[in-house]
Amino acid sequence: MENKILVTRSSMPPYEEYIEAIRPLWESRWLTNMGKYHQELEEKLKEYLDVPQLSLMVNGHLALEMAIQAFRFPEGAEVITTPFTFISSTHAIVRNHLKPVFCDVKPEDGTIDESKIEELITEHTVAIVPVHVYGNVCNVEAIQEIADKYDLKVIYDAAHAFGVKYKGKGIGNYGDASVFSFHATKVYNTIEGGAVAFSERRIYDRLYNLKNFGIRGEELVTEVGANAKMNEFAAIMGLCNLKRVEEVLKARQKKYDLYINKLEKVDGIRFFQRKKEAGNNYAYFPILVEGDYILDRNELYDKLKESGIFARKYFYPLTSDQACFKNQYRNVQLKTARKLSSQVLVLPLYEELNESEVIQICENIRR
Ligand SMILES: *Cc1c(COP(=O)(O)O)cnc(C)c1O
Numbered sequence: 001m002e003n004k005i006l007v008t009r010s011s012m013p014p015y016e017e018y019i020e021a022i023r024p025l026w027e028s029r030w031l032t033n034m035g036k037y038h039q040e041l042e043e044k045l046k047e048y049l050d051v052p053q054l055s056l057m058v059n060g061h062l063a064l065e066m067a068i069q070a071f072r073f074p075e076g077a078e079v080i081t082t083p084f085t086f087i088s089s090t091h092a093i094v095r096n097h098l099k100p101v102f103c104d105v106k107p108e109d110g111t112i113d114e115s116k117i118e119e120l121i122t123e124h125t126v127a128i129v130p131v132h133v134y135g136n137v138c139n140v141e142a143i144q145e146i147a148d149k150y151d152l153k154v155i156y157d158a159a160h161a162f163g164v165k166y167k168g169k170g171i172g173n174y175g176d177a178s179v180f181s182f183h184a185t186k187v188y189n190t191i192e193g194g195a196v197a198f199s200e201r202r203i204y205d206r207l208y209n210l211k212n213f214g215i216r217g218e219e220l221v222t223e224v225g226a227n228a229k230m231n232e233f234a235a236i237m238g239l240c241n242l243k244r245v246e247e248v249l250k251a252r253q254k255k256y257d258l259y260i261n262k263l264e265k266v267d268g269i270r271f272f273q274r275k276k277e278a279g280n281n282y283a284y285f286p287i288l289v290e291g292d293y294i295l296d297r298n299e300l301y302d303k304l305k306e307s308g309i310f311a312r313k314y315f316y317p318l319t320s321d322q323a324c325f326k327n328q329y330r331n332v333q334l335k336t337a338r339k340l341s342s343q344v345l346v347l348p349l350y351e352e353l354n355e356s357e358v359i360q361i362c363e364n365i366r367r
Contacts, residue, residue, distance in 0.1 A: 003308060005310060005348050005353070005360075007310055007311060007346060007348050008349070010185065011241060011244065012237075013240035013243070013244060018237065018240050021240055022232075025236075031232050032231040034229065037235035037236050038230055038232065040235070041235045041238045041242070042055070044239065046197075049171075050165070050170030051173055051197035052173075052197075052199045053197065053200070053203065054172075054195050055203075055208065056193065056194075056229075056230045057194045057195060057196065058193065058194070058229060058234075059183065059193060059194050060088065060186075061088045061091070061194070063228070064088060064155075064157055064179040064194075065091075065092045066196065066210040067179050068092055068093065068096045068155055069096055070203050073096070073098060073126040074126070077098050077124050077127075078098070078099045078122060079098045079128070079129055080103050080112075080121070080125060080128045081102065081103065081129040082111070082133070083318035083321070084318060084340060085133055085315055087322060089129060090319040092129075093129060094325070099330075100325070101330050102337075104332070104333060104337050108273045109274065109275075110286075111130065111131070111133055111136050111137070111138040112131070112143070114138075114143055117143070120330075126153065127155060128147060129155050130156055131159075132160055133315075134160055135282075136278075137164065137274075144174070144175070154176050156177070157179055158171055160181075160186075161178075161180070162187050162188045162283070166275070166277060168277075173199070176198065179196050179197075180194055180195045182195070182238060186283065187282070188238075188245050188248070189241060190235065190237050191234050193230050209223040210223070210225045211226065212227070213225045213226070248351045249281060251352075252281075252283075252349060252350070255282075255285075255349055255353050258355055258358045259349075259358055259361075263365060268291060268294070269290070269365065270290055272286060285346065287344070287365075288343040288344055297343050309364060311346060311348065313346075314344065315341060315344065316342065318338060320334065
């Protein structure tokens with residue numbers, strides 16, 4: 001087997017830069033608890049993501065759990081969401097003692113099918129949790145219209161959409177809250193980390209309580225909170241990586257464009273469409289392996305693996321089909337989601353991937 005190509009590889013700053021940047025911590029001994037670097041990163045990310053308010057968290061999953069919790073929905077209420085996502089999206093709903101109602105997605109971009117949301121709304125529905133899957137922007141206008149009509153909250157899982165702009169605005173400006181992940185495998189990382197973007201100031205206070213035990217003073221605890229604070233080492237990694245993020249995106253774009261160029265004429269290989277007014281953060285390169293292709297998705301996955309190319313079946317199975325959720329919630333027709341899930345394959349894409357490796361991957365697919 002030739003050298004292995006994995007689906008992703010974390011972007012990191014130069015070693016010396018990070019080491020220099022963490023040196024002050026040996027003086028201050030302030031390693032966590034909303035320290036200096038936590039504050040600095042929160043401010044800088046607010047600016048970069050172009051959002052009015054931001055709360056940093058220890059990871060994207062807890063950011064999503066707490067974003068949902070901050071709205072204090074009644075136990076057992078229903079939340080309309082997509083099954084074509086990472087398991088975290090559904091876990092965050094269920095761990096809040098809410099019921100996911102899975103809605104089908106659209107074939108062109110894999111995001112929630114807004115035309116099917118309304119028929120799923122009942123008197124128990126309180127929120128919609130859509131996902132900007134692969135950074136593909138949901139139909140935020142139509143979703144907001146439905147939410148306004150039925151008085152629902154919209155909490156976006158924007159874990160894939162770091163830095164994506166839509167109609168000139170940061171993606172985190174849409175809905176009542178948007179959640180980002182800064183996990184090591186994402187386009188921008190703080191090793192582990194995440195954030196909630198929102199506009200209402202009272203959400204900031206609620207999230208602060210939820211991520212810091214509800215502690216409001218030396219002798220005062222006002223709320224039952226957890227611990228989801230980002231530490232200073234992570235915040236410093238975030239500050240270093242933020243300086244390089246444009247460079248990282250450019251490097252990814254090169255490979256992304258090369259993939260399109262080499263694969264667009266291959267019969268049976270289809271790409272997701274992106275909205276015209278939406279930016280791209282080149283976070284993933286998903287392809288759909290359709291009937292005209294000589295192999296099915298699983299066969300292509302296996303063939304690539306034999307050549308040392310480790311693509312991933314993101315997202316298969318649907319979260320609604322996972323053992324922990326199967327047959328437990330309302331049975332909704334998920335025809336498109338199921339089809340995409342059986343056809344999708346995410347190809348390797350990261351800053352340091354060589355163009356020759358992209359060509360090698362594409363040649364394997366064309367063969
Ligand atoms: C990565 C991811 C999360 C969770 O983020 P972590 O930072 O890994 O906890 C949530 N939703 C989606 C869609 C993700 O891809």
